[in-house]
Amino acid sequence: MLTYPQAATMVERALAHARDNGFPPMTVAVLGAGGRLISFGREDGSSLLRERIARGKAHGALNMGVGSRSLAGRAKSHPDFVNALVALADGDLVPVPGGVLVRDVDENIVGAVGVSGHQPDNDEDCAIQAIRACDLRPDPGA
Template sequence: MIALSAARTVVDGVLAHARAARFPPMTVAVLDAAGQLVAFAREDDSSLLRERIARGKARGALNLGVGSRSLAGKAAAHPAFIGAVTSLADGELVPVPGGVLVRDGAGVLLGAIGVSGHHPDADEACALAGAEAAGLVAEPGED
């Protein structure tokens, strides 16, 4: 499981990347491998649904075992499947980039990061920066 100290470092790394890039207000959720929230931050003026979107990106990655970039490709190729799985997940699956799985150096799954606030590719870049700041291996998925 991802430690609280590492999850906080992820959050700080995400927000530092977003501020350096001058992105709009961002929201980040760090979940452990069981899908439980470990750390969360919502910048001032972040829109209301960003919290649920960030958690949905992270939870979706955990639910299907791939980064949310892969889920975006699956949604395009198999919309009925992703629609059904989203329903089964009670809406906690957002199939767009910005949700990454995170592992330790030995490849052990620790959890997932979900970021929302800008375009999906920018959200994903923030998640990758947060993982790197904490020394974790991020898996965004493939197109």
């Protein structure tokens, strides 16, 4: 189970990583394995839609059991299928990198981190650094 202190640390670490790298204002959502929001951070100046994007990246990863990088690959090879998934999820599935599953030491999915604000690869890197800060395993997908 992902705890609030872990989730709060993930938000802070993701934002710190973004600041260390000079990224624009970022938004971070940390969800538990059941898809509920545990912790959230939105920096001043982050655009309004970033909240839904960050949550959508994390929800998509949880809903499909793969990091959103894998969903991005599927969107390229099977666009109709991924469009159907987005519709089934009522838009709460964003198939681009930046939604990273959180796995425990036994490889169980305990949550997901979604980050939005920069290029997808950089969003994903913020999420990975955040998860590692809690000694958990990031799974961004392949």
